Amino acid sequence: MTWRPWWQTIALLGVFGLFLTVSVASLARSRDLDVMLVYVPLGLAALAGIVRAPMRGVTLTADHLVLRRLTSTQTVPWAEVDRVECATVQDRPFLSIHAPVVHRAPGRDPVDTTVLASYSRALCERRTRALRGYLHSGLR
Structure with a gap:
């Protein structure tokens, strides 16, 4: 038997998807080091969240x-x-x-x-x- 909090999962996927979109859009606009230092970790964390959220x-x-x-x-x-x-x-x-x-x-x-x-x-x-x-x- 498995229980999954689906409404929370959907909300998390939306938030992580938004963070990933913002990260990709920001990196597409600028290749400055300061932008990369912020948005590469944010994008990777968002991607990890998108993968992990449905497993909760x-x-x-x-x-x-x-x-x-x-x-x-x-x-x-x-x-x-x-x-x-x-x-x-x-x-x-x-x-x-x-x-x-x-x-x-x-x-x-x-x-x-x-x-x-x-x-x-x-x-x-x-x-x-x-x-x-x-x-x-x-x-x-």
């Missing part, structure tokens, strides 16, 4: 949980997971943000699952139930 998400397998963020990938074996709960990760007056929190053995930090964050508490609860199902199933 969470994949559940029988053996582990794989979290793919914009800048990193983390694999967590189910054997290291102690429990999973739905929690409010940002409490705002009208739009709180909820995400499943994957707790590991006592003394270890919880797994960062912000890629699964949602304004919908019900969606968070459904994802939490699915994660618990993998955690407690005979598949792991």
